[in-house]
Amino acid sequence: MKSGWWKALGVLLLLYVVIVGLRTPLAPALVHLSEDKLPPGRNEVVVAGYNTRFTADAPQAWLQNDAQFVCATAATAERDDRLRVVFDVPDGLRRDLSHLVVRSNGRTLVFHDAFWNPAKGAGIANAGCAPPVEDTAGPFEFPDRSVLYETIRNLFFHVPMWFTMMWLMTLSLLHSIRTLRNNDLEHDRAAVSAVSTGLLFAFLGLITGSLWARNTWGTWWTSDPQLNGAAAVTLIYLAYLVLRGSVNEFDKRSRLAAIYNIFAYALMIVFFLVLPRLTDSLHPGKGGNPAFSQYDLDHHLRTVFYPAVAGWVLVGTWLYTLRRRARRIEAWLDEEPSA
Amino acid sequence: MRPAEILHLLRLELRLDLHQRHAVGGSLLYVVSAVFVAYQAMQGRAEGTAWNALFWIILLFAAFNTLARSFQREDAGQHLYLYTLADPRNVILARVIYGAGTMLVLSLLSFGTYVLFLGHAPLNDANVGQYLLAVVAGGTGFAAVLTLVSAIASRAGNGVGLMAVLGFPIVLPLLLSAIKAGRLALIGMPWTVTGKYLLWLGLVDVIAVTLAWVLFPYLWRDR
Numbered sequence: 001m002k003s004g005w006w007k008a009l010g011v012l013l014l015l016y017v018v019i020v021g022l023r024t025p026l027a028p029a030l031v032h033l034s035e036d037k038l039p040p041g042r043n044e045v046v047v048a049g050y051n052t053r054f055t056a057d058a059p060q061a062w063l064q065n066d067a068q069f070v071c072a073t074a075a076t077a078e079r080d081d082r083l084r085v086v087f088d089v090p091d092g093l094r095r096d097l098s099h100l101v102v103r104s105n106g107r108t109l110v111f112h113d114a115f116w117n118p119a120k121g122a123g124i125a126n127a128g129c130a131p132p133v134e135d136t137a138g139p140f141e142f143p144d145r146s147v148l149y150e151t152i153r154n155l156f157f158h159v160p161m162w163f164t165m166m167w168l169m170t171l172s173l174l175h176s177i178r179t180l181r182n183n184d185l186e187h188d189r190a191a192v193s194a195v196s197t198g199l200l201f202a203f204l205g206l207i208t209g210s211l212w213a214r215n216t217w218g219t220w221w222t223s224d225p226q227l228n229g230a231a232a233v234t235l236i237y238l239a240y241l242v243l244r245g246s247v248n249e250f251d252k253r254s255r256l257a258a259i260y261n262i263f264a265y266a267l268m269i270v271f272f273l274v275l276p277r278l279t280d281s282l283h284p285g286k287g288g289n290p291a292f293s294q295y296d297l298d299h300h301l302r303t304v305f306y307p308a309v310a311g312w313v314l315v316g317t318w319l320y321t322l323r324r325r326a327r328r329i330e331a332w333l334d335e336e337p338s339a
Numbered sequence: 340m341r342p343a344e345i346l347h348l349l350r351l352e353l354r355l356d357l358h359q360r361h362a363v364g365g366s367l368l369y370v371v372s373a374v375f376v377a378y379q380a381m382q383g384r385a386e387g388t389a390w391n392a393l394f395w396i397i398l399l400f401a402a403f404n405t406l407a408r409s410f411q412r413e414d415a416g417q418h419l420y421l422y423t424l425a426d427p428r429n430v431i432l433a434r435v436i437y438g439a440g441t442m443l444v445l446s447l448l449s450f451g452t453y454v455l456f457l458g459h460a461p462l463n464d465a466n467v468g469q470y471l472l473a474v475v476a477g478g479t480g481f482a483a484v485l486t487l488v489s490a491i492a493s494r495a496g497n498g499v500g501l502m503a504v505l506g507f508p509i510v511l512p513l514l515l516s517a518i519k520a521g522r523l524a525l526i527g528m529p530w531t532v533t534g535k536y537l538l539w540l541g542l543v544d545v546i547a548v549t550l551a552w553v554l555f556p557y558l559w560r561d562r
Binding site (some may be wrong): 180225228229232233235236238239242243246247252255256258259260262263264266267270271274 | 487488491494495496501504505507508509511512515539543546547550554557558
């Protein structure tokens with residue numbers, strides 16, 4: 001039991017991740033506007049908020065257009081997540097797109113590039129309705145990003161799956177190299193246990209990724225270098241298992257499998273790390289897309305994400321040791337030589 | 340690594356191929372019939388993307404067909420005979436070089452037949468030099484990656500079927516980049532754009548050959 005502390009740590013970390021990761025609310029945000037174009041004159045806009053409390057105080061609203069401001073003539077909270085704003089838009093705003101800014105409960109909520117301004121001009125006399133108030137530090141909550149919304153929590157599940165898979169495949173590679181060095185079947189069993197556990201995480205990664213894609217990009221699967229790479233890597237390791245299955249002599253099997261594993265690993269690196277960076281990709285962090293660190297300005301995601309990675313890696317390693325022990329017993333039952 | 344031994348092994352491969360002409364002829368016939376099937380299926384109306392994709396698929400299957408021969412044609416006795424005479428590193432290098440040479444010829448021949456049957460309309464705006472370079476780099480790249488796979492499959496004693504299972508996913512990064520390079524060349528992209536992919540094809544070749552060189556001795560011996 002003394003040596004099992006890391007298993008308990010992994011379980012505790014995942015417990016923390018599930019509780020904090022799923023229960024922490026998203027920061028209040030403006031998510032939908034009834035209009036997308038504000039011509040000069042009187043305009044009424046209904047603003048939908050998420051996790052907002054518009055009725056708790058009197059919200060202020062204004063348009064921001066290239067550092068010039070247009071104050072709302074009225075901002076009425078109809079519900080906690082519904083604000084009716086009236087603007088008297090002047091002629092001659094400088095930019096094509098205006099931001100909508102709402103100040104509510106001591107926090108500034110911005111809807112970037114909210115409205116198209118059809119009557120561009122040289123600029124207006126600036127109104128004094130935008131008091132530069134510092135935001136009070138918010139409570140512990142996750143950023144609310146357009147497109148992602150609540151699915152941002154999948155960060156704690158989808159991404160660590162692939163990290164864990166990479167870790168297990170690396171472990172398998174090391175064992176495969178040692179198999180070739182000294183023909184030890186124990187290393188061969190370790191390598192195949194790591195691959196089959198890694199494949200489990202690859203499938204989980206594909207499933208969580210597919211669900212995420214459905215909710216953000218609107219499709220279960222799309223032809224993207226990162227996604228194709230993930231699918232191909234899964235196929236490569238399935239082929240590894242097929243190769244093992246097609247050879248009966250355990251001595252030959254261990255060597256052939258080790259060679260294929262080393263070859264496969266090198267190409268996995270190519271697929272995951274190089275190819276998606278070479279071409280355009282929808283996937284965050286690839287092909288010029290921002291990674292999550294850019295959303296996480298207050299480090300709230302990080303306080304859950306890092307424990308999630310550690311927790312999944314520890315639990316993955318635990319699963320791997322269990323499989324390895326099971327294989328050792330199977331080998332003993334099949335009367336394979338132990339070394 | 341002894342160049343003399345590699346040369347000798349290359350000559351042996353060539354003599355074997357000249358001796359077994361039906362095998363070489365089989366590869367050529369395979370390409371021609373695949374192109375003919377494609378020609379019948381497309382009814383002569385293949386546009387750029389489809390034209391390019393179809394060509395690479397034909398070349399991929401031709402590569403599997405040809406490179407499977409590299410190790411599967413030797414039986415246990417021949418293997419043992421070669422084992423006692425040659426250094427494994429030289430054997431794999433010779434086989435990769437020979438495979439690359441065969442694929443070079445085969446890919447250019449396939450390209451010729453393909454253009455003959457399916458027309459050269461998609462090539463009108465293309466950078467033909469670029470496309471040919473992609474074809475050659477892709478074809479030799481298949482040889483670099485698939486030769487070791489062919490060796491593994493043949494040592495596993497489970498012929499072409501296993502080679503396809505092991506080879507397809509592993510050859511994918513190469514194939515995808517080759518298809519992309521071909522597509523860019525067809526639109527007539529400048530070298531700065533397509534060059535990235537061609538360089539990348541070369542890099543995958545280098546990785547694959549290095550790994551084959553390091554790993555093959557372990558595959559070669561029986562214990």
